[in-house]
Amino acid sequence: MQIEPYLFFDGNCETALAFYQQCLDGKIVTLHRYAGSPMETQLPSEWKNKVMHATFEAGGHRFMASDRMPGQPFAGHAGFSMSVNIPGDAARGEKVFKALATGGMVTMPFATTFWGAHFGMLVDKFGLGWMVNCETASPGP
Structure with a gap:
């Protein structure tokens, strides 16, 4: 499935x-x-x-x-976000984030988070919400 x-x-x-x-x-x-x-x-x-x-x-x-079919109302993209996860590559994650943000609106800048990942949120120029996440490798014991 x-x-x-x-x-x-x-x-x-x-x-x-x-x-x-x-x-x-x-x-x-x-x-x-x-x-x-x-x-x-x-x-x-x-x-x-x-x-x-x-x-x-x-x-x-x-x-x-x-x-959408003509005549059907378009209510925009609401109530969800597309989520992109790029494990271990914060530089690539930032590149993807900046590209998606072009012409759109950043709602949370791409930065290091309290949970250790690099993360940011935006709404692109088509009105679609995106979350870009880059988990970093966990430090060893």
Whole structure:
């Protein structure tokens, strides 16, 4: 069994995935548009090239995403955050954090925490919350 996030965007899914591809050194594995699907005739022409379904992978993990259907309200991304864990590599974690924060808003700066990890939180330019965590190796006895 796998549990994977499925994110809905307000018409900018492909742009968001391209951004995440750069930030997370990931890749868009699949991308299907509404055009050519059975739903094509039910959509306004400006929506046909939007993303009906996509799969994104980075670091051996994945999430899925699409553009919401026209007429469905978009309430934004609320009540959850995407979490990235980069064990033992605080420099890479900070690089990922800064990349994701570009054009967005840092809600907790990336810094060493009381639990010994490097950690930070942000909302990216697409309104999606992220937490970046870098556990450091535990000191020996």
